[in-house]
Amino acid sequence: MWGLLISILMAVLIGTIGEALVKSGMPGGLLGAMVAGFAGGWLGSYLFGDWGPIIGGFAVIPAIIGSALFVFALGLLSQALRRTG
Numbered sequence: 001m002w003g004l005l006i007s008i009l010m011a012v013l014i015g016t017i018g019e020a021l022v023k024s025g026m027p028g029g030l031l032g033a034m035v036a037g038f039a040g041g042w043l044g045s046y047l048f049g050d051w052g053p054i055i056g057g058f059a060v061i062p063a064i065i066g067s068a069l070f071v072f073a074l075g076l077l078s079q080a081l082r083r084t085g
Contacts, residue, residue, distance in 0.1 A: 043066035045059055
């Protein structure tokens with residue numbers, strides 16, 4: 001139970017830091033930040049491996065970088081869809 005709670009809190013924290021680095025907001029507030037954190041954790045570990053401190057199942061540094069990349073890519077996709085619509 002505590003492991004799940006720590007993972008969710010870390011996902012929110014990582015997603016919030018990723019949003020701040022890109023200076024672009026994820027829609028959905030804390031839920032959007034949590035999605036960005038989980039996606040960033042997966043993307044960061046896939047691209048950069050598992051190095052640095054690991055908290056709540058997240059390699060923190062690659063997860064933050066992956067989260068920033070995810071938010072950036074989502075922002076680009078959102079802008080492209082707005083132009084065509």
